[in-house]
Amino acid sequence: MNLAGRIFGSSIGRKVIMAITGVILTGFVIGHLVGNLQIFAEPDHINGYGAFLHQLGPLLWVARIVLIASAVLHIWAATVLTMENHAARDVKYGVKHTLRATLSSRLMRVSGVVVLAFLIYHLAHFTLGFTQAATFKESLPLYTLGTDFKVAGFITVRAGTPTFDVYNMVVLGFQKPVVSLFYIIAVGLLSLHLLHGADSMFQTMGWRSEKWAGGLRKIVVLFCLVYFVGNLAIPGAVLLGKLQPHEPARAAATR
Amino acid sequence: MVAENSTQPISVTLRVWRQAGPAAPGKFVDYPATNVSPHMSFLELLDVVNDGLTLKGEEPIAFAHDCREGICGTCSCTINGKPHGPGHGVATCQIYMRAFSDGDVIIVEPFRARAFPLVKDLVVDRSAFDQIIQAGGFISVRTGAAPDANSIPVPKGDADLAMDAAACIGCGACVAACKNASAMLFVAAKVSQLGLLPQGQPERDSRVLAMVGTMDALGFGNCTNQYECSAACPKAISHDFIARMNRDYLKASVRASFKPAASSATGGA
Numbered sequence: 001m002n003l004a005g006r007i008f009g010s011s012i013g014r015k016v017i018m019a020i021t022g023v024i025l026t027g028f029v030i031g032h033l034v035g036n037l038q039i040f041a042e043p044d045h046i047n048g049y050g051a052f053l054h055q056l057g058p059l060l061w062v063a064r065i066v067l068i069a070s071a072v073l074h075i076w077a078a079t080v081l082t083m084e085n086h087a088a089r090d091v092k093y094g095v096k097h098t099l100r101a102t103l104s105s106r107l108m109r110v111s112g113v114v115v116l117a118f119l120i121y122h123l124a125h126f127t128l129g130f131t132q133a134a135t136f137k138e139s140l141p142l143y144t145l146g147t148d149f150k151v152a153g154f155i156t157v158r159a160g161t162p163t164f165d166v167y168n169m170v171v172l173g174f175q176k177p178v179v180s181l182f183y184i185i186a187v188g189l190l191s192l193h194l195l196h197g198a199d200s201m202f203q204t205m206g207w208r209s210e211k212w213a214g215g216l217r218k219i220v221v222l223f224c225l226v227y228f229v230g231n232l233a234i235p236g237a238v239l240l241g242k243l244q245p246h247e248p249a250r251a252a253a254t255r
Numbered sequence: 256m257v258a259e260n261s262t263q264p265i266s267v268t269l270r271v272w273r274q275a276g277p278a279a280p281g282k283f284v285d286y287p288a289t290n291v292s293p294h295m296s297f298l299e300l301l302d303v304v305n306d307g308l309t310l311k312g313e314e315p316i317a318f319a320h321d322c323r324e325g326i327c328g329t330c331s332c333t334i335n336g337k338p339h340g341p342g343h344g345v346a347t348c349q350i351y352m353r354a355f356s357d358g359d360v361i362i363v364e365p366f367r368a369r370a371f372p373l374v375k376d377l378v379v380d381r382s383a384f385d386q387i388i389q390a391g392g393f394i395s396v397r398t399g400a401a402p403d404a405n406s407i408p409v410p411k412g413d414a415d416l417a418m419d420a421a422a423c424i425g426c427g428a429c430v431a432a433c434k435n436a437s438a439m440l441f442v443a444a445k446v447s448q449l450g451l452l453p454q455g456q457p458e459r460d461s462r463v464l465a466m467v468g469t470m471d472a473l474g475f476g477n478c479t480n481q482y483e484c485s486a487a488c489p490k491a492i493s494h495d496f497i498a499r500m501n502r503d504y505l506k507a508s509v510r511a512s513f514k515p516a517a518s519s520a521t522g523g524a
Binding site for chain 1: 272283333335336337362364367368369370373432434435436437439464467468470471474475476477478479480481482483486487493494495497498499500501502503504505508509511512513
């Protein structure tokens with residue numbers, strides 16, 4: 001059997017696929033959160049950031065294809081492994097006593113499925129505009145960038161460029177409590193998913209040992225908490241009225 | 256666990272899985288046991304219950320047991336949902352009735368896994384483990400006179416860690432405890448006990464590939480890193496060995512794909 005056969009065909013190989021695709025997707029959600037937290041700065045930031053991402057053109061599609069492939073492989077491996085796991089215990093126990101499996105580890109399937117459903121909704125909401133079409137970025141008036149948008153000191157989007165009004169789309173979208181609530185529940189479950197997933201990655205790759213497992217657990221718990229709070233902040237701030245839609249005209253006049 | 260009245264006899268109800276054979280339907284049957292000495296072992300209680308059943312002309316409960324001193328790995332049973340019952344780091348034969356309270360209903364089931372087909376009542380066929388061992392759980396060395404002691408230096412830490420893995424008695428509690436009926440802890444222990452020592456190096460790669468391949472083919476499940484296995488293990492073998500095996504398997508897979516193999520078919524000196 002060759003390497004690809006062992007990776008795709010064996011139990012450990014498929015778990016390595018789970019781990020590596022999990023790392024890619026975790027990396028994405030971290031970057032996605034950090035990018036989106038710019039909403040707490042002036043609208044110039046997040047709108048410039050959106051325009052910058054769209055400017056990337058083919059690079060954006062490379063990133064998208066890598067992410068889609070990772071998600072597909074992650075779900076494929078999870079499905080195959082789970083089906084094998086169910087087949088391996090064909091007769092169930094009369095009583096089942098859990099010894100130490102954590103809540104997050106026992107909810108992996110539920111949290112994974114909810115996160116997938118959320119992902120589809122999230123794309124329909126902010127990327128494709130299938131839901132809340134009235135406040136979708138393509139329906140809102142264009143925003144004129146007041147200041148240059150810089151990445152690592154380099155100007156990537158110049159002031160005066162008309163951009164989509166991502167800021168208003170997000171704020172207006174989250175003003176609906178049902179939408180915000182679904183976001184908060186979904187990112188909560190995603191954080192719970194990462195709590196077991198991030199820890200598990202180290203075990204699957206063979207990097208975890210008792211010598212530092214306690215420290216690793218603390219780092220993972222802290223990471224998941226920070227990730228959840230960061231995600232909670234955006235719909236939370238909108239619901240509490242801390243983030244209000246900007247007036248494009250007024251914003252332009254004050255500059 | 257040892258209460259003040261621990262010498263007082265107790266009464267319990269055993270709710271035991273009864274199944275005449277692999278194809279026969281199975282069900283739980285209650286067996287009340289009165290005047291049970293708390294110093295009695297759990298298997299002795301099964302003996303006593305079986306004596307009663309035999310006198311009544313009923314079929315005794317079939318259960319696996321051998322040494323009854325916690326070293327052979329023959330006894331099994333899932334007691335109240337935990338393989339080898341209450342207690343940490345002991346097999347079923349080392350469970351004493353003082354671990355239970357008067358009036359308890361004790362649910363006794365066989366180890367459940369597709370790879371461990373049921374034979375009768377509480378007895379399952381664990382020969383799948385033997386097949387995994389046959390696939391690679393050995394070292395190929397010239398037999399003959401015993402080599403000089405300490406002729407091969409082994410770091411003390413490695414020797415101790417290898418001994419921790421070698422403590423595995425192959426009982427199958429890890430498979431029984433895992434929600435996926437995965438044999439990863441057993442295979443990891445067997446791979447590591449040899450892979451940690453110099454004598455195990457020549458076949459280190461082929462061993463892990465063959466043993467994991469056999470484990471997969473036998474229909475065991477996959478590891479979800481919940482560590483129920485090591486919690487149930489009567490020898491408290493660490494799931495660190497699973498991480499070690501994962502790493503070994505990955506390295507061996509890469510090496511097996513790229514390392515050149517000898518092509519000579521003419522033989523040597």
